[in-house]
Amino acid sequence: MNDMAQPTAAAQPMWQSVIDGVDRPARDNRQFAVTNPATGEEIARVADCSPSDAEAAIEVAHTALPAWRARTAADRGAILRRWYELMIADEDRLARLITAEMGKPLAEALGEVRYGAGYLKWYAEEAERIYGEIIPAPVDGAKAFVTREPVGVCAAITPWNFPNAMLMRKVAPALAAGCTMVAKPAEDTPLSALAAAQLALEAGVPAGVFNVVPCSRPTEVGAALTESTVVRKLSFTGSTEVGRRLLADCAGTVKRVSMELGGNAPFIVFDDADIDAAIDGAMASKYRNAGQTCVCANRFYVQRGIHDRFCERLAERVAALKVGDGAAEGTEVGPLINQAALDKVVRLLDDATSRGARLVTGGAALGGRFFEPTVLTDVAPGSAIVTEEIFGPVAPIIPFDTENEVIAAANDTPFGLAAYCYTRDLGRAWRMSDALEYGMVGLNEGIISAVSAPFGGVKQSGMGREGSRHGIEDYLEMKYIRMGGLSA
Ligand code: NAP
Numbered sequence: 463m464n465d466m467a468q469p470t471a472a473a474q475p476m477w478q479s480v481i482d483g484v485d486r487p488a489r490d491n492r493q494f495a496v497t498n499p500a501t502g503e504e505i506a507r508v509a510d511c512s513p514s515d516a517e518a519a520i521e522v523a524h525t526a527l528p529a530w531r532a533r534t535a536a537d538r539g540a541i542l543r544r545w546y547e548l549m550i551a552d553e554d555r556l557a558r559l560i561t562a563e564m565g566k567p568l569a570e571a572l573g574e575v576r577y578g579a580g581y582l583k584w585y586a587e588e589a590e591r592i593y594g595e596i597i598p599a600p601v602d603g604a605k606a607f608v609t610r611e612p613v614g615v616c617a618a619i620t621p622w623n624f625p626n627a628m629l630m631r632k633v634a635p636a637l638a639a640g641c642t643m644v645a646k647p648a649e650d651t652p653l654s655a656l657a658a659a660q661l662a663l664e665a666g667v668p669a670g671v672f673n674v675v676p677c678s679r680p681t682e683v684g685a686a687l688t689e690s691t692v693v694r695k696l697s698f699t700g701s702t703e704v705g706r707r708l709l710a711d712c713a714g715t716v717k718r719v720s721m722e723l724g725g726n727a728p729f730i731v732f733d734d735a736d737i738d739a740a741i742d743g744a745m746a747s748k749y750r751n752a753g754q755t756c757v758c759a760n761r762f763y764v765q766r767g768i769h770d771r772f773c774e775r776l777a778e779r780v781a782a783l784k785v786g787d788g789a790a791e792g793t794e795v796g797p798l799i800n801q802a803a804l805d806k807v808v809r810l811l812d813d814a815t816s817r818g819a820r821l822v823t824g825g826a827a828l829g830g831r832f833f834e835p836t837v838l839t840d841v842a843p844g845s846a847i848v849t850e851e852i853f854g855p856v857a858p859i860i861p862f863d864t865e866n867e868v869i870a871a872a873n874d875t876p877f878g879l880a881a882y883c884y885t886r887d888l889g890r891a892w893r894m895s896d897a898l899e900y901g902m903v904g905l906n907e908g909i910i911s912a913v914s915a916p917f918g919g920v921k922q923s924g925m926g927r928e929g930s931r932h933g934i935e936d937y938l939e940m941k942y943i944r945m946g947g948l949s950a
Contacts (some may be wrong), residue, residue, distance in 0.1 A: 496651075604945060688717070702922050
């Protein structure tokens with residue numbers, strides 16, 4: 463491990479849960495280890511919360527709710543704004559923490575902290591824009607109104623690939639709306655969530671309003687959250703498989719749910735595209751975070767006239783990528799999160815090559831959790847590498863001839879999160895964005911996430927939107943009020 467990662471591990475080797483504003487060990491005193499995926503080294507031990515700890519957190523979130531929701535929106539906004547400022551002031555430490563626990567290059571980790579903090583700033587401002595309605599009275603002598611109220615106690619379950627940002631885009635709108643929250647971060651990456659909770663307290667978020675229960679027993683602790691009648695909403699980001707199960711678990715108590723699930727993004731390049739822009743977009747969309755993002759290009763469709771040139775140019779750029787410990791200077795691609803992730807990439811690649819796919823560059827496991835950035839061509843449509851989420855630095859490329867053919871291929875998936883399309887034909891750009899069955903479309907852009915834009919998917923990629931002015935809606939209930947007897 464190099465100099466950048468050491469201080470993080472040494473600075474706080476033992477982390478507890480944050481419940482009611484206090485660092486607490488698990489009630490049964492269990493702990494689990496967090497390891498650096500680049501080195502395999504243990505970097506911290508963390509309280510391993512049980513369902514009983516989660517129930518305690520739900521209880522304090524319930525107790526804290528009346529006072530928090532009663533504060534003015536301006537007050538809540540001011541506290542979120544302070545939290546944002548503290549996060550930005552501490553961005554280097556927080557970025558090192560992300561790199562140490564999940565492996566992404568430090569520059570990307572810093573980008574994630576700024577992106578995550580951006581949700582605090584955005585919703586600090588949105589808190590004051592939660593408007594009601596006045597409805598023209600339907601009968602004489604009456605008035606009719608709609609007010610917006612916080613949903614109540616919310617639960618959040620978040621993944622490891624953006625351990626800061628995926629949580630911030632839930633907690634920021636929740637707290638802005640006047641809700642309180644219990645969050646369960648991923649087992650591989652609990653430190654970013656705990657560090658964020660410590661800064662929240664420093665910023666003035668009252669005890670009990672935001673609680674974090676790290677654990678190695680997601681099913682049991684998840685059940686405590688989904689079965690609780692006090693928790694009125696669950697916001698989940700993770701795989702479609704787990705999301706489906708949590709949806710069923712929430713049915714028992716008829717909870718509000720937001721689901722940000724898996725994707726299978728097509729990246730389409732037409733003959734008329736600006737090839738330099740398409741290559742830049744492909745590099746950013748595919749190889750960022752070692753290919754471990756839900757909006758990563760998962761399969762490339764390149765029109766036949768530009769196909770060979772695109773493959774060759776992409777392969778040149780990919781072969782030059784520097785793979786290594788994310789904390790080391792100049793690293794562009796870090797390790798995969800765990801052995802299971804690496805095994806999946808190897809399985810998908812073996813399957814594709816056994817069906818005739820050809821390696822243009824890469825293809826090798828590099829030891830530890832590292833995998834060589836790879837470009838694969840002549841991929842048979844229907845290969846597992848095209849139908850499943852790869853979550854690794856591998857670009858499978860399939861040639862196509864016509865617009866209709868590529869639209870059919872792009873939509874032939876149960877997922878519908880993000881899609882990308884490169885063309886300089888304005889009519890085609892609009893036809894494609896209309897035809898693609900996705901929640902988000904990048905036209906001549908490989909990176910589209912922004913705090914100000916609604917992030918989310920259709921089909922089995924989820925329900926609800928995070929970020930933008932719409933992201934707070936999921937944390938608000940409408941109340942219709944009718945007042946009668948006003949006639950003289
Ligand atoms: P995951 O396995 O579904 O885990 C996500 C979270 O759910 C983790 O906190 C995990 O805890 C927890 N979990 C697992 N099983 C559970 C259960 N039975 N009950 C309650 N909680 C449970 O997904 P992941 O591997 O961390 O993340 C990668 C996936 O997330 C990909 O499919 C990716 O596309 C998706 N994702 C989607 C978005 C989006 O906005 N649409 C953003 C980022 C990622 P443990 O860590 O302890 O297993």
